[in-house]
Amino acid sequence: KAGVTQTPRYLIKTRGQQVTLSCSPISGHRSVSWYQQTPGQGLQFLFEYFSETQRNKGNFPGRFSGRQFSNSRSEMNVSTLELGDSALYLCATGAGGLGTDTQYFGPGTRLTVL
Amino acid sequence: AQSVTQLGSHVSVSEGALVLLRCNYSSSVPPYLFWYVQYPNQGLQLLLKYTSAATLVKGINGFEAEFKKSETSFHLTKPSAHMSDAAEYFCAVSVATSGTYKYIFGTGTRLKVLA
Numbered sequence: 391k392a393g394v395t396q397t398p399r400y401l402i403k404t405r406g407q408q409v410t411l412s413c414s415p416i417s418g419h420r421s422v423s424w425y426q427q428t429p430g431q432g433l434q435f436l437f438e439y440f441s442e443t444q445r446n447k448g449n450f451p452g453r454f455s456g457r458q459f460s461n462s463r464s465e466m467n468v469s470t471l472e473l474g475d476s477a478l479y480l481c482a483t484g485a486g487g488l489g490t491d492t493q494y495f496g497p498g499t500r501l502t503v504l
Numbered sequence: 505a506q507s508v509t510q511l512g513s514h515v516s517v518s519e520g521a522l523v524l525l526r527c528n529y530s531s532s533v534p535p536y537l538f539w540y541v542q543y544p545n546q547g548l549q550l551l552l553k554y555t556s557a558a559t560l561v562k563g564i565n566g567f568e569a570e571f572k573k574s575e576t577s578f579h580l581t582k583p584s585a586h587m588s589d590a591a592e593y594f595c596a597v598s599v600a601t602s603g604t605y606k607y608i609f610g611t612g613t614r615l616k617v618l619a
Contacts, residue, residue, distance in 0.1 A: 394547070423606070423607070425609075432594075432609060432610070432611040432612055433594065433609040433612075435606055435607065435608070438604070438606060440604070445602070445603075445604050446601060446602060446604060446606045480547055480548070482547075482548070482607075486604075489536040489598040489599075489600060489605040490536050490553065490555040490598070491598075491605070492538075492550050492553065493548075493550075493607060494550075495540075495547030495548040495549070496547050497545070497546055497547045498546075498547055
């Protein structure tokens with residue numbers, strides 16, 4: 391079974407630009423969650439999508455948005471980039487719905503904002 | 505509110521020594537608890553999870569963790585450290601919210617294994 395795929399793996403942007411990250415889940419997984427990982431804050435939950443609907447949202451500004459397509463692939467968008475948005479963005483996928491579900495993580499997209 | 509606390513952001517052990525990584529949780533209901541490992545430039549990989557069955561949970565790579573309700577702890581152990589265990593380890597709790605569940609992660613413990 392193919393794992394979780396994230397593209398691109400690395401991105402360099404400048405302040406004020408916008409960026410779109412992509413996550414392709416493991417086949418059959420309908421839940422996709424996004425996390426921001428930084429050395430100072432650790433792993434912060436951004437949002438979760440299930441069957442094309444946002445089911446959960448973390449405490450991030452509206453510049454961070456996402457969506458999920460009918461094939462469960464998900465995209466995350468960050469507009470008006472700030473220096474503090476530099477981070478590793480991880481997506482995790484799962485069958486969705488149970489507290490015992492294992493989340494399977496992709497390798498991440500490392501975003502650098504200059 | 506549910507939370508996870510990992511004591512010690514950095515832990516060093518000698519190769520062959522016991523590994524002990526600490527995790528305490530706060531939860532008003534029986535929790536689902538997880539340990540993940542992250543190697544450099546990679547995503548997180550599940551080591552083991554507690555789902556209210558056996559309190560001693562065995563995972564991959566020789567790791568195990570014991571759920572202790574009285575101490576609200578879920579510490580990760582391995583009897584003998586190997587160089588390949590050097591990585592960052594995250595404890596997480598799955599919490600019910602708005603009809604579904606989400607993960608809350610601890611801040612991580614970076615394990616260094618000394619030759």
